[in-house]
Amino acid sequence: MALILFLVFSVFLQGALGEIICEELPVGMCSFSIASSGKRCLLETYVTNDGRTSTSTLQCKTSEVVAENMKDWIESDECISACGAERKSVGISSDSLLEPRFTSKLCSPECHQKCRNIVDLYHNLALGEGVFLPDLCKVQQASPRRAMTQFLSSGAAAGPIASAAEAPTASLDFAPGP
Secondary structure, three states: OHHHHHHHHHHHHHHHOOOOOHHHOOHHHHOOOEOOOOEEEEEEEEEOOOOOEEEEEEEEEEEEEEOOOOOOEOOOHHHHHHHOOOOOOEOOOOHHHHOHHHHHHHOOHHHHOOOHHHHHHHHHHHHHOOOOHHHHHHHHHHOHHHHHHHHHHHHHOOOOOOOOOOOOOOOOOOOOOO
16 A cells, blocks of 8 residues: 555656656657756657557657657747747657758847757757758758759768668768868
8 A cells, every 4th residue: 555655656756846748748749859857859640549540639748769869848939930840740750850941940140149958959950961050051051952853962862772881971061161
């Protein structure tokens, strides 16, 4: 009986202390949130018992992606808007970096200087593709088409056939600043 009371009290205490648990967040607050564990929350499509995927039902889940030096975070609507992100983004992907409008907003001072969480997420996603986000932002500000061409030529869109050893290493080549 004491164990049951302890467990009930523990769950109550976690809620009272404001701990963020991804699975308890509403769908509209899930994307770009960080749980108390430091792991990023993500929206996933619901899979029914018979194995079919339902796109009409989304669930908030805890990912394995850890946000460095951040936890207990629900991104503000101001940052979602300033960075061009979407609150109902499913999963975590670097695909948005291929869209010039998104990259332009992500690299804007309103986003880049005030929305550390979103910038950190896309910085790490870009690194996973072999691209350094500050370099991509510099090129994007000078020439959006060139930035996308260089991002694609970095191997970011390499097909699943390429092995890790064959995947090109990326660095954006642009004229260094003064």
